Amino acid sequence: MLVTYNLKAFAFAVTVIMTASLLRCVSVVGQLRVGFYAKTCPSAESIIRKVVQDSTADDPKIAAVLLRLQFHDCFVQGCDASILISTEHGEIEAGGNLGVGGFEIVEDAKTQLEGVCPGVVSCADIVALAARDAVLSVQGPFYEVPTGRRDGRISSVSLAENLPEVDDPIDILKSKFNNKGLSDTDLVLLSAGAHTIGLTACFFMQTRLYNFNSSGGSDPAINPELLPQLQAKCPLGGDVNVKIPLDWGSELTFDDQILRNIKNGFGVIASDARLYDDDNTRRIIDSYVGLASADFMADFAGAMVKMGNIDVKTGLEGEIRRDCRRVN
Ligand code: HEM
Known part of the structure:
Protein backbone atom coordinates (compact mmCIF):
# COMPACT_ATOMS: atom_id res chain seq x y z
CA MET A 1 0.00 0.00 0.00
CA LEU A 2 2.82 2.32 1.06
CA VAL A 3 4.82 1.30 -2.04
CA THR A 4 1.85 2.06 -4.35
CA TYR A 5 1.37 5.42 -2.68
CA ASN A 6 5.09 6.28 -3.06
CA LEU A 7 5.04 5.23 -6.72
CA LYS A 8 2.05 7.51 -7.35
CA ALA A 9 3.79 10.41 -5.62
CA PHE A 10 6.94 9.74 -7.64
CA ALA A 11 4.96 9.64 -10.93
CA PHE A 12 3.21 12.88 -9.95
CA ALA A 13 6.53 14.60 -9.17
CA VAL A 14 8.02 13.47 -12.51
CA THR A 15 4.96 14.78 -14.37
CA VAL A 16 5.25 18.16 -12.60
CA ILE A 17 8.96 18.43 -13.40
CA MET A 18 8.43 17.44 -17.07
CA THR A 19 5.54 19.88 -17.51
CA ALA A 20 7.56 22.69 -15.92
CA SER A 21 10.56 22.08 -18.18
CA LEU A 22 8.31 21.80 -21.25
CA LEU A 23 6.71 25.13 -20.37
CA ARG A 24 10.16 26.64 -19.90
CA CYS A 25 11.17 25.34 -23.37
CA VAL A 26 8.05 26.79 -24.95
CA SER A 27 8.67 30.21 -23.37
CA VAL A 28 12.29 30.24 -24.56
CA VAL A 29 11.20 29.15 -28.03
CA GLY A 30 8.64 31.95 -28.07
CA GLN A 31 11.23 34.63 -27.36
CA LEU A 32 13.82 36.52 -29.31
CA ARG A 33 17.24 37.11 -27.81
CA VAL A 34 20.19 39.36 -28.42
CA GLY A 35 23.00 37.45 -30.10
CA PHE A 36 20.82 34.65 -31.47
CA TYR A 37 23.33 34.08 -34.31
CA ALA A 38 26.47 34.30 -32.13
CA LYS A 39 27.26 30.60 -32.63
CA THR A 40 25.42 29.75 -35.86
CA CYS A 41 26.48 32.78 -37.93
CA PRO A 42 28.84 35.00 -35.92
CA SER A 43 29.37 37.49 -38.76
CA GLU A 161 -5.63 46.77 -45.56
CA ASN A 162 -5.54 47.94 -41.97
CA LEU A 163 -2.22 49.77 -41.96
CA PRO A 164 -2.23 53.19 -40.26
CA GLU A 165 -3.07 55.82 -42.85
CA VAL A 166 -1.87 59.37 -43.17
CA ASP A 167 -5.36 60.88 -42.91
CA ASP A 168 -6.56 58.66 -40.05
CA PRO A 169 -7.92 60.61 -37.05
CA ILE A 170 -5.92 60.29 -33.85
CA ASP A 171 -8.36 57.78 -32.27
CA ILE A 172 -7.87 55.42 -35.20
CA LEU A 173 -4.09 55.84 -35.13
CA LYS A 174 -4.09 55.10 -31.41
CA SER A 175 -6.26 52.02 -31.79
CA LYS A 176 -4.24 50.66 -34.72
CA PHE A 177 -1.11 50.88 -32.55
CA ASN A 178 -2.86 49.63 -29.41
CA ASN A 179 -4.10 46.60 -31.37
CA LYS A 180 -0.46 45.69 -32.01
CA GLY A 181 0.38 45.96 -28.32
CA LEU A 182 1.89 49.44 -28.72
CA SER A 183 0.90 52.23 -26.32
CA ASP A 184 0.13 55.88 -27.07
CA THR A 185 3.69 56.66 -26.00
CA ASP A 186 5.00 54.13 -28.53
CA LEU A 187 2.83 55.77 -31.21
CA VAL A 188 4.42 59.15 -30.47
CA LEU A 189 7.96 57.80 -30.16
CA LEU A 190 7.80 55.65 -33.29
CA SER A 191 6.06 57.98 -35.67
CA ALA A 192 7.71 61.21 -34.49
CA GLY A 193 11.06 59.42 -34.08
CA ALA A 194 11.00 57.82 -37.51
CA HIS A 195 9.71 60.91 -39.28
CA THR A 196 12.66 62.91 -38.00
CA ILE A 197 14.27 61.66 -41.22
CA GLY A 198 12.92 60.98 -44.67
CA LEU A 199 10.51 62.28 -47.23
CA THR A 200 6.88 62.19 -48.21
CA ALA A 201 5.43 62.31 -51.69
CA CYS A 202 3.03 65.20 -52.35
CA PHE A 203 0.47 62.44 -52.97
CA PHE A 204 0.12 62.06 -49.18
CA MET A 205 -0.37 65.83 -48.71
CA GLN A 206 -3.34 66.32 -51.01
CA THR A 207 -6.16 65.96 -48.50
CA ARG A 208 -4.33 67.91 -45.81
CA LEU A 209 -3.56 70.82 -48.13
CA TYR A 210 -6.64 71.00 -50.33
CA ASN A 211 -9.57 69.09 -48.89
CA PHE A 212 -9.12 68.65 -45.18
CA ASN A 213 -12.15 66.86 -43.65
CA SER A 214 -13.90 67.39 -47.03
CA SER A 215 -13.83 71.16 -46.36
CA GLY A 216 -12.27 72.13 -49.68
CA GLY A 217 -9.56 73.92 -47.64
CA SER A 218 -6.41 73.09 -45.70
CA ASP A 219 -5.85 71.63 -42.24
CA PRO A 220 -6.12 74.54 -39.74
CA ALA A 221 -3.41 72.87 -37.65
CA ILE A 222 -0.80 73.88 -40.26
CA ASN A 223 1.14 76.94 -39.09
CA PRO A 224 0.28 79.91 -41.42
CA GLU A 225 4.00 80.36 -42.06
CA LEU A 226 4.34 76.76 -43.27
CA LEU A 227 1.16 76.51 -45.33
CA PRO A 228 2.29 78.57 -48.35
CA GLN A 229 5.62 76.75 -48.37
CA LEU A 230 3.91 73.37 -48.48
CA GLN A 231 1.46 74.53 -51.12
CA ALA A 232 4.31 75.88 -53.24
CA LYS A 233 6.10 72.52 -53.10
CA CYS A 234 2.92 70.51 -53.63
CA PRO A 235 0.62 72.67 -55.75
CA LEU A 236 -2.94 71.53 -56.46
CA GLY A 237 -2.90 69.58 -59.71
CA GLY A 238 0.92 69.36 -59.58
CA ASP A 239 3.11 66.25 -59.73
CA VAL A 240 2.13 64.11 -56.72
CA ASN A 241 5.41 62.20 -56.94
CA VAL A 242 7.47 65.21 -55.86
CA LYS A 243 9.00 64.50 -52.44
CA ILE A 244 9.28 66.90 -49.52
CA PRO A 245 10.90 66.44 -46.09
CA LEU A 246 8.84 65.06 -43.23
CA ASP A 247 10.86 66.92 -40.60
CA TRP A 248 10.79 70.48 -41.88
CA GLY A 249 14.29 71.96 -41.80
CA SER A 250 15.95 68.92 -40.22
CA GLU A 251 15.38 65.92 -42.48
CA LEU A 252 18.87 64.48 -42.75
CA THR A 253 19.73 63.77 -39.14
CA PHE A 254 17.97 61.93 -36.39
CA ASP A 255 17.13 64.53 -33.73
CA ASP A 256 14.19 65.75 -31.67
CA GLN A 257 13.36 68.82 -33.79
CA ILE A 258 10.23 67.07 -35.06
CA LEU A 259 8.66 67.31 -31.59
CA ARG A 260 8.90 71.10 -31.62
CA ASN A 261 7.73 71.08 -35.23
CA ILE A 262 4.59 69.15 -34.32
CA LYS A 263 3.98 71.38 -31.28
CA ASN A 264 4.32 74.53 -33.40
CA GLY A 265 2.19 73.43 -36.36
CA PHE A 266 5.21 72.55 -38.50
CA GLY A 267 4.41 68.84 -38.67
CA VAL A 268 4.34 67.97 -42.37
CA ILE A 269 2.11 64.93 -42.77
CA ALA A 270 -1.34 64.86 -41.21
CA SER A 271 -0.70 61.82 -38.99
CA ASP A 272 2.19 63.62 -37.26
CA ALA A 273 0.07 66.75 -36.77
CA ARG A 274 -2.74 64.61 -35.31
CA LEU A 275 -0.42 63.63 -32.43
CA TYR A 276 -1.05 67.11 -31.04
CA ASP A 277 -4.87 66.79 -31.27
CA ASP A 278 -5.30 64.39 -28.42
CA ASP A 279 -4.80 65.17 -24.72
CA ASN A 280 -2.67 62.14 -24.05
CA THR A 281 -0.41 62.21 -27.12
CA ARG A 282 -0.05 66.02 -26.74
CA ARG A 283 1.06 65.55 -23.13
CA ILE A 284 3.58 62.92 -24.27
CA ILE A 285 5.03 65.25 -26.92
CA ASP A 286 5.22 68.12 -24.45
CA SER A 287 6.96 65.92 -21.91
CA TYR A 288 9.70 65.00 -24.43
CA VAL A 289 10.07 68.61 -25.57
CA GLY A 290 11.03 69.36 -21.95
CA LEU A 291 13.61 66.55 -21.81
CA ALA A 292 17.09 66.14 -23.24
CA SER A 293 17.21 64.83 -26.79
CA ALA A 294 19.08 61.77 -25.48
CA ASP A 295 15.97 60.69 -23.54
CA PHE A 296 13.83 60.85 -26.67
CA MET A 297 16.42 58.82 -28.57
CA ALA A 298 16.73 56.19 -25.84
CA ASP A 299 12.96 55.78 -25.58
CA PHE A 300 12.62 55.65 -29.38
CA ALA A 301 15.13 52.79 -29.35
CA GLY A 302 13.06 50.98 -26.71
CA ALA A 303 9.92 51.44 -28.80
CA MET A 304 11.71 50.06 -31.88
CA VAL A 305 12.60 46.91 -29.95
CA LYS A 306 8.96 46.64 -28.87
CA MET A 307 7.72 47.09 -32.44
CA GLY A 308 10.22 44.44 -33.54
CA ASN A 309 8.49 41.95 -31.24
CA ILE A 310 5.05 42.20 -32.84
CA ASP A 311 3.67 38.70 -33.51
CA VAL A 312 7.09 37.25 -34.24
CA LYS A 313 7.40 33.68 -35.47
CA THR A 314 10.05 31.70 -33.58
CA GLY A 315 11.15 28.13 -32.95
CA LEU A 316 9.41 25.81 -35.37
CA GLU A 317 7.05 28.42 -36.83
CA GLY A 318 7.58 29.78 -40.33
CA GLU A 319 10.85 29.10 -42.13
CA ILE A 320 14.23 30.60 -42.96
CA ARG A 321 13.68 31.74 -46.53
CA ARG A 322 16.60 31.08 -48.85
CA ASP A 323 15.53 33.95 -51.08
CA CYS A 324 13.72 36.83 -49.38
CA ARG A 325 11.47 37.34 -52.41
CA ARG A 326 10.15 33.75 -52.42
CA VAL A 327 8.90 31.19 -49.92
CA ASN A 328 11.04 28.02 -49.89
C1 HEM B 1 1.19 56.77 -37.36
C2 HEM B 1 1.41 55.95 -38.31
C3 HEM B 1 2.18 56.31 -39.54
C4 HEM B 1 1.70 56.83 -40.70
C5 HEM B 1 0.27 57.17 -41.02
C6 HEM B 1 2.83 57.03 -41.58
C7 HEM B 1 2.76 57.55 -42.86
C8 HEM B 1 3.84 57.84 -43.66
C9 HEM B 1 3.76 58.43 -44.97
C10 HEM B 1 2.50 58.83 -45.69
C11 HEM B 1 5.03 58.58 -45.42
C12 HEM B 1 5.46 59.12 -46.80
C13 HEM B 1 5.72 57.91 -47.70
C14 HEM B 1 6.13 58.20 -49.11
O1 HEM B 1 5.92 59.28 -49.62
O2 HEM B 1 6.69 57.27 -49.74
C15 HEM B 1 5.90 58.09 -44.41
C16 HEM B 1 7.25 58.07 -44.49
C17 HEM B 1 8.06 57.46 -43.58
N1 HEM B 1 7.65 56.72 -42.49
FE1 HEM B 1 5.84 56.72 -41.69
N2 HEM B 1 3.95 56.61 -40.95
C18 HEM B 1 3.60 56.16 -39.71
C19 HEM B 1 4.44 55.61 -38.76
C20 HEM B 1 5.74 55.26 -39.02
C21 HEM B 1 6.54 54.42 -38.19
C22 HEM B 1 6.05 53.75 -36.91
C23 HEM B 1 7.76 54.33 -38.77
C24 HEM B 1 8.97 53.55 -38.33
C25 HEM B 1 9.23 53.21 -37.10
C26 HEM B 1 7.72 55.15 -39.96
C27 HEM B 1 8.78 55.40 -40.79
C28 HEM B 1 8.76 56.25 -41.86
C29 HEM B 1 9.94 56.73 -42.55
C30 HEM B 1 11.37 56.51 -42.12
C31 HEM B 1 9.49 57.47 -43.64
C32 HEM B 1 10.33 58.17 -44.70
C33 HEM B 1 10.49 57.22 -45.87
C34 HEM B 1 11.38 57.74 -47.00
O3 HEM B 1 11.98 58.81 -46.91
O4 HEM B 1 11.48 57.00 -48.00
N3 HEM B 1 6.48 55.66 -40.09
N4 HEM B 1 5.15 57.63 -43.34
Missing part, protein backbone atom coordinates in the same frame (compact mmCIF):
# COMPACT_ATOMS: atom_id res chain seq x y z
CA ALA A 44 25.63 37.99 -39.42
CA GLU A 45 25.26 41.38 -37.76
CA SER A 46 28.53 42.77 -39.14
CA ILE A 47 27.65 41.68 -42.70
CA ILE A 48 24.29 43.44 -42.47
CA ARG A 49 25.88 46.55 -40.94
CA LYS A 50 28.41 46.76 -43.77
CA VAL A 51 25.71 46.46 -46.44
CA VAL A 52 23.67 49.23 -44.76
CA GLN A 53 26.74 51.44 -44.26
CA ASP A 54 27.71 51.10 -47.93
CA SER A 55 24.17 51.80 -49.17
CA THR A 56 23.63 54.82 -46.94
CA ALA A 57 27.09 56.17 -47.84
CA ASP A 58 26.04 55.99 -51.51
CA ASP A 59 22.65 57.53 -50.81
CA PRO A 60 21.79 58.87 -47.32
CA LYS A 61 18.06 58.78 -48.16
CA ILE A 62 18.22 54.97 -47.94
CA ALA A 63 18.31 55.14 -44.13
CA ALA A 64 14.70 56.33 -44.01
CA VAL A 65 13.63 53.73 -46.55
CA LEU A 66 15.02 50.91 -44.40
CA LEU A 67 13.47 52.26 -41.23
CA ARG A 68 10.04 52.53 -42.86
CA LEU A 69 10.37 49.00 -44.21
CA GLN A 70 10.47 47.51 -40.72
CA PHE A 71 7.30 49.34 -39.67
CA HIS A 72 5.43 48.10 -42.73
CA ASP A 73 6.74 44.57 -42.21
CA CYS A 74 5.83 44.37 -38.52
CA PHE A 75 2.31 45.82 -38.84
CA VAL A 76 1.08 43.10 -41.21
CA GLN A 77 1.19 39.55 -39.79
CA GLY A 78 4.03 40.52 -37.48
CA CYS A 79 7.72 41.01 -38.19
CA ASP A 80 8.10 38.08 -40.59
CA ALA A 81 9.37 39.71 -43.81
CA SER A 82 6.06 38.85 -45.49
CA ILE A 83 6.17 42.24 -47.22
CA LEU A 84 9.22 41.06 -49.20
CA ILE A 85 7.48 38.06 -50.80
CA SER A 86 6.96 38.69 -54.45
CA THR A 87 3.65 37.15 -55.42
CA GLU A 88 0.47 38.08 -57.24
CA HIS A 89 -1.73 40.27 -55.01
CA GLY A 90 0.98 40.34 -52.35
CA GLU A 91 1.16 42.75 -49.40
CA ILE A 92 3.23 45.29 -51.26
CA GLU A 93 0.27 46.06 -53.54
CA ALA A 94 -1.72 47.53 -50.63
CA GLY A 95 -2.35 51.29 -50.86
CA GLY A 96 -0.77 51.80 -47.44
CA ASN A 97 2.47 50.28 -48.72
CA LEU A 98 2.87 52.82 -51.49
CA GLY A 99 6.49 53.95 -51.76
CA VAL A 100 7.85 51.27 -49.40
CA GLY A 101 11.26 50.04 -50.59
CA GLY A 102 14.70 48.88 -49.54
CA PHE A 103 14.10 45.30 -50.69
CA GLU A 104 17.26 45.17 -52.77
CA ILE A 105 19.39 46.07 -49.75
CA VAL A 106 17.86 43.28 -47.67
CA GLU A 107 18.43 40.91 -50.61
CA ASP A 108 22.02 42.02 -50.96
CA ALA A 109 22.65 41.21 -47.28
CA LYS A 110 20.77 37.91 -47.64
CA THR A 111 22.89 36.83 -50.64
CA GLN A 112 26.08 37.50 -48.68
CA LEU A 113 24.72 35.69 -45.61
CA GLU A 114 23.67 32.64 -47.64
CA GLY A 115 27.28 32.51 -48.87
CA VAL A 116 28.71 32.21 -45.35
CA CYS A 117 25.96 30.47 -43.38
CA PRO A 118 23.25 29.13 -45.67
CA GLY A 119 19.74 28.73 -44.33
CA VAL A 120 20.47 30.35 -40.97
CA VAL A 121 19.61 34.06 -40.90
CA SER A 122 15.99 35.01 -41.51
CA CYS A 123 14.91 37.83 -43.81
CA ALA A 124 12.80 39.15 -40.92
CA ASP A 125 15.92 39.57 -38.76
CA ILE A 126 17.75 41.23 -41.64
CA VAL A 127 14.91 43.78 -41.91
CA ALA A 128 15.06 44.51 -38.16
CA LEU A 129 18.87 44.75 -38.01
CA ALA A 130 19.04 46.87 -41.16
CA ALA A 131 16.54 49.34 -39.66
CA ARG A 132 18.70 49.61 -36.53
CA ASP A 133 21.86 50.18 -38.57
CA ALA A 134 20.02 52.70 -40.74
CA VAL A 135 19.04 54.71 -37.64
CA LEU A 136 22.66 54.66 -36.52
CA SER A 137 23.83 55.93 -39.91
CA VAL A 138 21.85 59.16 -39.41
CA GLN A 139 23.22 59.76 -35.89
CA GLY A 140 20.28 58.04 -34.24
CA PRO A 141 20.65 55.82 -31.16
CA PHE A 142 22.31 52.41 -31.24
CA TYR A 143 20.28 49.62 -29.66
CA GLU A 144 20.65 45.87 -29.42
CA VAL A 145 18.14 44.00 -31.57
CA PRO A 146 16.87 40.71 -30.13
CA THR A 147 16.91 38.19 -33.00
CA GLY A 148 15.57 34.72 -33.81
CA ARG A 149 12.57 35.76 -35.94
CA ARG A 150 11.52 33.30 -38.61
CA ASP A 151 10.05 34.19 -41.96
CA GLY A 152 6.38 33.99 -42.85
CA ARG A 153 5.03 32.06 -45.82
CA ILE A 154 2.01 34.21 -46.65
CA SER A 155 1.77 37.60 -48.30
CA SER A 156 -1.61 38.92 -49.30
CA VAL A 157 -2.82 42.39 -50.16
CA SER A 158 -6.05 41.76 -48.23
CA LEU A 159 -4.07 41.29 -44.99
CA ALA A 160 -2.46 44.72 -45.40
